[in-house]
Amino acid sequence: MILEQLINGITLGSIYAIVALGYTLVFGVLDILNMAHGEIFMFGAFMGVLVTNTLKLPLIVAFLVAIGVTAILGFLLETLALRPLRGKKGVSHLAPLISTIGVSIFLENLAHHFFGAGNHPFRTSFSEMSFQIGTVTVYAVQIVIFVIAVLLMVGLSFWLSKTKAGKALRACAESLEAASILGVNTKKMITTTVIIASVMGGIAGVLVGMAFNSVSPQMGLSMGLKGLAIIILGGMGNVKGAMAGGLILGLAETLVVVFGESGYRDAIAFALIIIILLVRPQGLFGKASEARR
Amino acid sequence: MRKFSKGLISLVAVSSLLGITACGGGGTSSEPAGGEKPAAETAASGDTVNVNVGVVSILTGSGAGYGEAITNGLKLANKEITEQGKVKLNLLIEDSAGKQEQALSSAQKLMNSDNVSAIIGPTLSTEMNVVGPEADMNGVPIIGTSTTAQGIPQIGDYVFRNSIPESMAIPASIDAAVKAYDVKKVAIIYGNDDVFTKSGFDTMKAVAEEKGLEITTIEEFQKGQADYNAQLTKIKGTNPDLILASALYNEGAVIMSQARKMGITAPFVGGNGFNSPEVIKIAGEAAEGLIVATPWFGDKQDEKVQAFVEKYTAEYGKAPDQFAAQAYDALYVLADAVERAGSDDRDAIRDALAETKGFKGILGEMSFDEEGDIVMDPTVLTIKDGKFQLFQ
């Protein structure tokens, strides 16, 4: 039984991690907490429902459509809500936070309007596939989710540290002005970052739909807040921290249920936020200098 | 803040007194506008009583689906009542958006600006908790058609409801399930941050204890959760004969789908909020084995019921659910009371409502007890072969 619970926890944690990767990428480069990330994730999930259930197309199309739509949402987010604030004199550092909260409210209610308040089923034959290891049933979806999470993390780390674009991106993270003087097209880099982050959210959305057979407009908020907790836990802008933080939160939430306090399951993430911010504001894997901003 | 509180009450009392008496003294002391000035009575032609009925319902926002069913049910009933010509009811519909503040404002508008003689609604128990006391204080009879939480009719003498409370539905369905499956051990799962599911859970736990069933585990979940695997794995480990799930159909359907996938085969008993055709839509085959008690069964072999289903479907293009049916019956109960009261006087209508006994509607035979709560026998249904059927 405990083994099954561990698998449950790792599955949940992997999804959290993918969501958190998107957050941490945007924060690392732009120093912005993208509060709309959860809602973009939710739109990704709805695209999955639309494609597999309504249009009856194969799962791979669902992924492609979700990636496409969330990429567009990311682009719009950057051009409409973030770019106008950048470089403007007298704009407080809180402005992008508030602006993305606005986008999140808008997207949540837009989904409400289009899809209704209810849960939407997400049925694919793939999510039924399972095999037996001893007494434990493992679903193919669970493995796929874990593998995708690891791949995304490794890929992102590699891309950031080894490729030219990644280096340019890190230069932007250090200082936008300096990077632009050195010949980096910062505007393009920023747009790319937001789009990649959004696409990660979209992928996570489809995966959640597959794993839990439940998609609703409210899922963005709860997942978004969890993602927030994770990047604070793992250290803002830290890719490996996001992965570890996701797994920690997923396992912690599952263990709370195992030990019979399921009523407090949702509170863990928020309690973690407070404790980490007070005790170790730079996060578990962050460097001390990153703390005060 | 201490500064403000000091002598605050006396200050206000004095100032409001001064302000009002100063103006009031000069003016006439005729009957105020917010009264029972029988505007409708004069308009009434012949013997038919003409009564304004306020409706507070969710027309916008996330609960708009419920409000739509309710107002449709009411409009259909009103059309028929008007055709029958014994009484004439003018429905005045206001939006509450599912929020307490707005429900209260809307009810105030109906009671004071529109001078209604009775109110139907609001939709949610949370809203009723705010609107009920105000209506009761103003002496306006109010009938909840979908407010199932504990303590609603107990708000006051003017508060009624014709929706069966969880305390009536859940024992009926648990009874039936225990008999049919020889249940000894039950597991409970419920949403702990929602009024309806929490209230349903309290009843479930009480009933299970009363029947001497062993409760293997109690699991909670929160709104917006997508992953119930942890809770369900734990439930599976305790191997219950029956699972009591106090969840709204949205979450409940997902819970069943994840449970069946995990290999949990035990039947589920749900509360009022779990009873919806949507469960089948969302969970598909996994919904098989859900047992609910409901006042409303659309496939009932009853002339009245079938006529209603037919008319409703023709008018609104979809089959009526329990919210539409309960609203439909509520207006008939009210019309019946108005007819017996023979006037649009709020107190007379209240007294007539309280005397309602053995009224035959599409939900069955219903009466109000002395608290204003409904008395009737719910029907126990189960999902089998992809649709709701009578539970045998």
Add this chain to the structure above:
Amino acid sequence: MLAELINPYYLQVLSFILINIILGVSIYITLSTGQLSLGHAGFMGIGAYASAILTLDYHMPLVVGIVVGAILAGIVGLCIGIPTLRLQGVYLAIATLGFGEVIRVLFINLEGLTKGAVGISSIPHIGRELVKGLQDFGFKASMIGLKNNQLISLSVFLLLLIITLLIIAFFIRQTNSRVGRAFAAIKMDERAAEAMGVNITYYKVLAFAQGAMVAGFAGALFAHVTAYISPADFSYHRAVEILIFAIFGGSEVIWGPIFGAAFLTAMPEILREVNEYRYMIYGVLLVVMMAFRPQGLIDTQMIYKLKQRRKKKGVS
């Protein structure tokens, strides 16, 4: 005459506007030192629950309940304010967001005290208690040509109006005092303020606790006006709504959040069709305000111009 004008419906809407104005002021105070709090729904909830429990379970008078509720929220604000001081900007916002949600989960789970998700009903109503008190003095609504429910709504409204005016007056005075100037200095540039000898720890915690206390006060009033509260009333959405009052109206001068709260509360009542799109509009509003007028509709310049114009008129 007068009696006809007193419609409980309008008074009800006005009462909610006043409560929201108090909430708007509460976030304004915190913002006036440059601190963004997403935990005001939590403080509001503490005030509401404390007062409801005190008056209902311990039969305290309403005044005691409300004042204790506000003070308790203030104390919690103090306890949160001190350790979170070293957090800045975004980090503070997130910490307070976490705090608000933890408070909500506690309301849900501490069933013995809060009745969980079912919420607390039949909380003593300010108006009803007040009118009952008046009746004990031998005063009846009919004596001034009013009906009982009119008098109740009227007394609630007048009481809230007086309270709101006192709060606004207090904070206008504070803004023009030493404290207010210290707040403004901290908002402009914390380091410079510190260099000039402003005790930033003291003033930042003061602003945070004051904001929490006023929010708790509004929460307590809310509990006694609706007579029913549940944890869902104090969710993240409420915190964002409070923030929007200040962002839309403006957070530079106290008139900003007051205008924001009044306008945004009245809007769905006047334009019922707006209701359907209310939150979408809120969302767009936040984005547009940040892009084009981050200081809000009403800013210091506008107030200055208004004053100038009034002066000119006075001269000519």
